[in-house]
């Protein structure tokens with residue numbers, strides 16, 4: 352009888368671990384994106400993606416992101432220093448690139464930004480991001 356209890360607990364433990372591990376795996380790219388966002392982007396674009404006045408454009412509800420998905424990877428890696436229009440407002444401050452981010456990390460940041468704060472811009476794959484980054488490699 353004791354032996355049976357032991358087996359049931361062992362079995363329950365294994366199932367619980369599988370559930371935990373798979374939950375972790377499905378969530379981790381988004382969570383990694385969120386952590387990277389808070390380390391590399393939040394100081395300018397704010398935690399809620401609202402930007403900062405006339406200097407820093409918003410990422411939450413930004414039409415620019417909806418319309419320029421193919422530019423985001425190169426922008427994150429190499430920065431951008433030309434005027435751009437977001438929701439009808441022209442911004443013209445340079446954004447620095449973050450060269451230390453890997454292709455995977457850039458993919459996870461884009462997917463975080465695409466889905467955070469009520470944004471709904473779908474997802475990009477690592478393959479798509481790599482193709483974009485090839486085009487702007489210096």
Ligand code: HEC
Nearest residue numbers: 391392395408409413415416431432433435442443444446
């Ligand atoms: C030092 C401040 C700063 C940091 C850090 C920064 N940005 Fe920016 N970002 C800007 C500015 C300024 C612009 C406008 C650039 C221009 O006018 O050419 C911009 C523009 C953008 C845009 C396009 C415009 C829009 O609002 O849709 C996106 C997308 C973007 N940033 C995402 C990011 C992401 C993701 C990160 C982190 C990897 C990041 N930025 C880090 C300042 C920053």
